Amino acid sequence: xxxxxxxxxxxxxxxxxxxxxxxxxxxxxxxxxxxxxxxxxxxxxxxxxxxxxxxxxxxxxxxxxxxxxxxxxxxxxxxxxxxxxxxxxxxxxxxxxxxxxxxxxxxxxxxxxxxxxxxxxxxxxxxxxxxxxxxxxxxxxxxxxxxxxxxxxxxxxxxxxxxxxxxxxxxxxxxxxxxxxxxxxxxxxxxxxxxxxxxxxxxxxxxxxxxxxxxxxxxxxxxxxxxxxxxxxxxxxxxxxxxxxxxxxxxxxxxxxxxxxxxxxxxxxxxxxxxxxxxxxxxxxxxxxxxxxxxxx
Ligand code: RIB
Numbered sequence: 001x002x003x004x005x006x007x008x009x010x011x012x013x014x015x016x017x018x019x020x021x022x023x024x025x026x027x028x029x030x031x032x033x034x035x036x037x038x039x040x041x042x043x044x045x046x047x048x049x050x051x052x053x054x055x056x057x058x059x060x061x062x063x064x065x066x067x068x069x070x071x072x073x074x075x076x077x078x079x080x081x082x083x084x085x086x087x088x089x090x091x092x093x094x095x096x097x098x099x100x101x102x103x104x105x106x107x108x109x110x111x112x113x114x115x116x117x118x119x120x121x122x123x124x125x126x127x128x129x130x131x132x133x134x135x136x137x138x139x140x141x142x143x144x145x146x147x148x149x150x151x152x153x154x155x156x157x158x159x160x161x162x163x164x165x166x167x168x169x170x171x172x173x174x175x176x177x178x179x180x181x182x183x184x185x186x187x188x189x190x191x192x193x194x195x196x197x198x199x200x201x202x203x204x205x206x207x208x209x210x211x212x213x214x215x216x217x218x219x220x221x222x223x224x225x226x227x228x229x230x231x232x233x234x235x236x237x238x239x240x241x242x243x244x245x246x247x248x249x250x251x252x253x254x255x256x257x258x259x260x261x262x263x264x265x266x267x268x269x270x271x272x273x274x275x276x277x278x279x280x281x282x283x284x285x286x287x288x289x290x291x292x293x294x295x296x297x
Pocket of ligand 1: 011012013037038039040043093094106108138241242243244245281282
C-alpha cells in the first residue's frame with residue numbers, strides 16, 4: 001500500500017450557509033451554521049486515506065474541544081495521528097461563508113498551526129518512510145521548506161498546494177516536484193492572466209504543474225511532454241469547500257500507485273466532483289469504491 005505523509009494544518013471550519021455572501025457593511029440572515037473538521041492539511045490527509053493510502057499527519061491541534069474533534073475525525077478516516085501534536089492554546093479555525101451557488105470565502109485563524117514552524121523529533125523519519133509528502137501553506141513557511149527539504153534528501157516526492165497563496169521562495173521551489181495551484185493561485189504567482197500561460201511560467205520553476213480549473217477540469221504540464229487538459233465531471237455543486245484538497249489527496253494516491261497521469265487526473269476529478277455535491281470539506285470526501293464507481297476513463 002502507498003504511504004502518504006502530510007505536513008500541514010488542521011482547522012475547525014465554522015461554516016455559515018447563506019443565499020448570497022454579504023458585501024462590506026451589509027448584514028444578512030443566513031440559513032444554517034455548522035462546525036465541520038477541515039484545514040487544508042487534514043483535508044488532504046483524509047482524502048488520501050479514503051482513496052486507499054496509508055496516511056500519516058504531521059501538525060498540531062490545540063488543547064481545546066476542537067482539537068479533540070479534529071484528531072478524532074482524522075483517526076476515524078484511518079489517518080495516523082502519532083505525529084499530530086497537541087499544544088497549549090486554541091486549535092486553528094476557518095471562518096467560512098458558503099453561498100447558494102456553492103462558492104465560498106474563507107478567513108483562517110492559524111491557532112495551533114502557527115506553532116508548526118520547524119520539524120520536530122521523529123518528523124523526518126516519518127517523511128523518509130513515505131512515498132509522497134503533501135504540503136500546503138497554512139503552517140509557517142519555515143516548516144514547509146524544512147519538510148520539503150527532508151523529503152528531497154530521501155527521494156520522497158513532494159506535492160505543494162500553494163494556498164493560501166503567497167510568494168514561493170526559491171529554496172522551496174527547488175525541492176518541489178509537483179505544484180498544484182488553482183487558477184487564481186497560478187495567476188497570482190505568475191502575474192499572467194491566462195491559466196495556460198501561468199502554468200507554462202510555473203513549469204520553469206518546478207518539474208510538474210497541475211492547475212485546477214474548478215468545474216472545467218485540470219491542466220497538467222511537465223517538462224518534455226505535451227500539455228494535458230482533463231475535464232471534470234459535470235455536477236451541480238452545493239459546497240466547493242475542500243474540493244481542491246480532495247483532488248490533491250486523491251491525485252497523490254493515484255500517482256504513488258503509478259496510474260498513468262491522465263487516469264490519475266480523471267480519478268482525482270471524480271473524487272472532487274463527488275465532494276462538491278455534499279456540504280463540508282472533510283466530511284464530503286468519498287471512499288475509494290465511490291471514486292471508482294464515478295470514474296470514467
Ligand atoms: O481548502 C479548504 C480548507 O481551507 C477548509 O477546510 C478550511 O479549513 C481552510 O483551511
